[in-house]
Amino acid sequence: MMNKPIIEVKGLQKSFGSLNVLDDISTSIYPGEKVVVIGASGSGKSTFLRCLNCLEDPTGGQIIFDDVDIADPKVDINIHRQNMGMVFQQFNLFNNKTVLENIMLAPVTIYTKKAVKEGKTKAEFKEECREKAMALLRRIGLEDKANVYPSTLSGGQKQRIAIVRALAMNPKVMLFDEPTSALDPEMVGEVLNLIKEVASEGMTMVIVTHEMGFAREVATRVLFMDEGRIAEEGTPKELFDNPQNPRTIQFLKAVL
């Protein structure tokens, strides 16, 4: 059999007041999988993704991550979020921090205590984080932007920095919510290439996207969501070339 799932979603439900947005979703995400979520606007894709790290509190069901049901309000969610990176449509770089500070803030804030316990000084650990952040910036060719503020960057640069900011925490899984939807067309490629690169290194990913070509290329499994349910799922080949559900067929006809 396959190894243990990283995230196991059991009977997930989410409603906003009387509006049921997610209706009994169950699925397991295994190490190394690239799960791409597609579906019409309003079908609940973002809500599903945001429930995975409890940015939205599920109203029912379980999300098992690291053997813990993180949907349980008693769980300290911060510890688990440190292992789940998230990339947003609107980038959400910290406006009051330089690029380098954006990448270093979470590792320094969260792990300094632990590093001090292990015998490092605060300054040593900060320098370590700085070097690691610079290495990430070099990787995306933006080391010369280390000391500028986000307001001076292009959308593509912002999103690539947002991706390495998440990587700086060494997450076990990365969640992407339409990472290229807010970009000018000429910048979509650079961001998708970075995501593909990270994917090829074995990162487990859940990606909501409208880029069907990219989905087909990078996905190991595609989920088609419709009215808060997973209406159909399969390999990209199965889902794109031979969809079974009439709603999937209709959706793909509209977008391809």
Next chain:
Amino acid sequence: MNILLAASIIDRLRKAVIVDDRWKLYLEGLGNTIIIALIAALIGTVIGVFFAMVNYINKKTGKLKVLKVIANIYITIIRGTPVVLQLMILYFIVFVSWDNGLMIGAITFGINSGAYVAEIARAGFESVDDGQMEAGRSLGLSTWQTMYHIIIPQAVKNCLPPLFNEFITLVKETAIVGYVGIMDLGKIPGLIQSRTFDYLFPLLIAAVLYLIVVLGLTQLHHILEKKLSKSDRGRGGK
């Protein structure tokens, strides 16, 4: 003729400033005004930012409901009643057996200012993009860590102009502590006039002193604004 006029002006000025070391009175009044305004601004900022944060966290997480209700009641009452009455209530009723008028004045204006700062800071927090908090939380930072590193600095920057407006208003408004007999700058001209029977220079001098304080505050505002706006310009100077 001109010489006579000049001599009379110099004499009036001398009586207003030099005779009996009256200049000390202006400085004492100025000192008291600054003490009251400074302590009040501190108290007001702490109360205001605290309640604005309660409001913000309540909005983001649904927690702190009771505190939020308390904040609303406080803001409504303070903004709905004249500050003179608040001063008299604290001076003649609440602290009737405490003879430190200066501190009572400072506390009154602190409590009063807090309600206005709360509204200013609330707008400041609301002007911070929702995605900033979500990004912080998604990285595993706690609500408080994200508030401290990301939300508060941006909120402060966004509400600096109305905040300094409030401080400037506060400095001038403290003049009503004269109502309960506190010797602040606004009270000094009357005091000196009662001895020299001449209002002109005492009033002018007090006005100039208030103006200097306000201009100083404006300068401070510009300096802070410059410091905080570096994130709009690109290069961080670290």
